[in-house]
Each structure stands twice: as structure tokens, then as C-alpha cells.
Amino acid sequence: MKKDFGSKPYLFPMPVYMIGTYNEDGSVDEMAMAWGGICDMEMVALNLEAEHKTVANLRARGAFTLAIPGMDTIKECDYLGTASANKFPDKFAKTGLHAVKSERVDAPVVEEFPVTLECTVERFEEEPYGLRVLGKIVNVIADESVLDEKGQIDSGKLNTFLFDQMRNGYYAVGEYVGQAWNIGKEYLKK
Numbered sequence: 001m002k003k004d005f006g007s008k009p010y011l012f013p014m015p016v017y018m019i020g021t022y023n024e025d026g027s028v029d030e031m032a033m034a035w036g037g038i039c040d041m042e043m044v045a046l047n048l049e050a051e052h053k054t055v056a057n058l059r060a061r062g063a064f065t066l067a068i069p070g071m072d073t074i075k076e077c078d079y080l081g082t083a084s085a086n087k088f089p090d091k092f093a094k095t096g097l098h099a100v101k102s103e104r105v106d107a108p109v110v111e112e113f114p115v116t117l118e119c120t121v122e123r124f125e126e127e128p129y130g131l132r133v134l135g136k137i138v139n140v141i142a143d144e145s146v147l148d149e150k151g152q153i154d155s156g157k158l159n160t161f162l163f164d165q166m167r168n169g170y171y172a173v174g175e176y177v178g179q180a181w182n183i184g185k186e187y188l189k190k
Contacts, residue, residue, distance in 0.1 A: 001025060001057060006189060008165075008166075009035075009165050010166050011165065011169070012162075012165065012166065013157045013162035013163070013164070013166055013173075013188060014034040014035070014160060014162060014163040014164070014165055015034065015037060015068075015160075015161050016032055016033075016034055016035065016069060016077060016081075016160070016161055016162065016170070017032070017033050017034070017037070017066050017067065017068065017069075018030050018031070018032055018033070018065075018066070018067040018068075018069050018077060018080065018110065018113060019031045019032075019033050019046060019054055019064055019066055020064060020065035020066075020067065020108045020109065020110060020155050021054050021057035021058060021061060021063075021064050021065075021067070021091065021107055021108070022061055022087070022092075022101070022106065022108060023057060023058060023099065023131075024057075024060060027089070027090070027092070027093070028058055028092040028093075028099045028108045028110075028112060029053055029054055029085045029092060030080045030091075030092050030095075030097070030099075030108075030110065031053075031054040031080060031081065031083075031085070032046065032077050032078070032080050032081025032082075033047075033048070034163040034165070035048075036048075037046040039134070042136055042137045043118060043122070043135065043137065044066055044117065044133065044134070044135045044137060045132055045133070045134055045135075046064075046066075046133040046134075046135065047130060047131070047132050048130070048131050048132075049130065049131065050126075050131045051086070051132075052083035052084070052085075052086075053084065053089075054085065055085045055131065055133070057082060058065055058121050058124075058133055059121075059124070061106045061107065061121075062106070062121045063077070063102075063105035063106040063118075063119065063120050063121060063123065064105070064107045064115040064119050064135060065105070065107045065108060065109055065110075065116050065117065065118055065119065066116070066119055067109075067110055067113035067115065067116040067117070068110070068113065068115040068116075068133070068158055068160050069112075069161075070113070070114050070158060070160055070162060071103050071158045071159045071160065071161055071172055072112070072159070073097065073112050074161055074170060075095055075115065076095040076096070076112075076183070078170075079091070079094075079095060080089045080092065080095065084166045097110050097111070097112050098110070098111045098112065099109055099111065102116075102118045103149060104118045104138050104139050105120055105138055107119075109141065110141060114145065114146045114157075114158055114159075114160075115139050115140065115141070115142045115143075115146065115153060115158065116140070116141050117139075117140050117144075118137070118138045118139045118140070118141065119135035119136060119138060120135060120138055121133060121134075121135055122134045122135060122136045129190060140153075141147075144149050145157065146158055148190055155173075156175075156176050158173070159172070159173075159174070160172075160173050161173060
């Protein structure tokens with residue numbers, strides 16, 4: 001038997017990404033985001049509320065970073081996703097995280113986050129259901145600690161976490177369970 005829950009945003013898993021921008025005074029703004037992701041080979045979509053300070057920064061600077069955080073920064077990421085930069089303009093400084101300027105876009109790169117996408121803003125789409133920001137991926141940078149022996153990013157080394165919209169929880173990601181586009185091939189023969 002199944003239970004009805006009505007209209008809810010209940011998909012799992014939801015990634016936790018960190019959006020990095022600069023404020024008008026040049027200070028770093030980081031915001032946690034779960035509603036968005038890859039929408040094309042070189043594009044990301046950020047689904048945001050227009051009132052976020054991050055949105056004002058995106059409009060002003062035309063660039064951002066989108067990072068995959070690790071478990072070692074989960075408390076800082078939760079805080080950065082909870083505290084509004086409109087109310088706490090120094091929220092990034094409070095975390096003790098460190099940022100450097102991206103070499104390719106006008107946005108910060110947080111040194112503690114293992115993988116960062118450097119992006120330019122391509123378009124703002126104002127929709128009745130909210131704001132979508134489309135960004136072009138200019139470059140991806142990764143810490144050497146998350147690379148495999150061939151120099152490629154090994155997602156098993158990211159030690160990242162996911163968001164659970166149904167219970168407002170975080171879950172660690174880790175175990176490799178099979179090769180994509182391969183483990184179901186037996187059904188192609190039927």
C-alpha cells in the first residue's frame with residue numbers, strides 16, 4: 001500500500017553545492033544550494049530566490065563558482081546555507097574557510113572545497129515559480145587529493161554529502177556500487 005503526500009519537492013538524492021560570489025565590497029559570499037545542477041555539457045542551472053544576496057552578486061559580477069564540498073566542511077556549509085548574507089554580511093569570514101580569486105572568472109574559490117566549477121552567468125530566467133540562473137562552465141579545478149592514479153577526479157575520494165528534502169537531513173556519499181551505462185547491459189540482450 002502507498003501513502004499520498006500531495007505536491008512536495010521529494011526527490012532524493014539532492015546534491016549540496018556551494019555558490020561563490022563577491023559582494024560589492026569585494027568580500028566573499030558563499031551560499032549552499034540543493035536545487036540545481038548540470039543542465040547541459042557546459043551549463044549549470046541554479047534555482048534561487050531572487051531576494052538572495054547571491055543573486056544581487058550574480059547580477060553585478062556576471063560570474064560565480066559552484067563547488068562540491070566535503071564532509072570536513074559540513075558544519076560551515078550548513079551555516080552558509082542557513083545564514084542570509086543580507087543579514088550577516090560577514091558570514092563567510094565567521095567560518096574560518098579560506099578563499100582565493102579564481103584565475104578565470106570574477107568569483108572566489110574556496111580552498112577547502114575539493115572540486116570547483118568556474119562559471120560565467122549566461123542568462124537569468126524569471127519564471128512564475130522562481131528564478132533560474134544559467135551559467136557556462138569555463139573550467140573545473142580539483143584538489144590533487146581527490147584525483148586517481150590517472151589524474152582524473154575520483155568521486156569516491158570527494159567525501160561529500162547529499163541533502164534529504166523529506167527529512168531535512170544530510171547523508172554521506174561513498175561506496176562505489178557499479179559502472180554506469182554498463183551494469184544493466186544484460187537487459188539489452190533480452
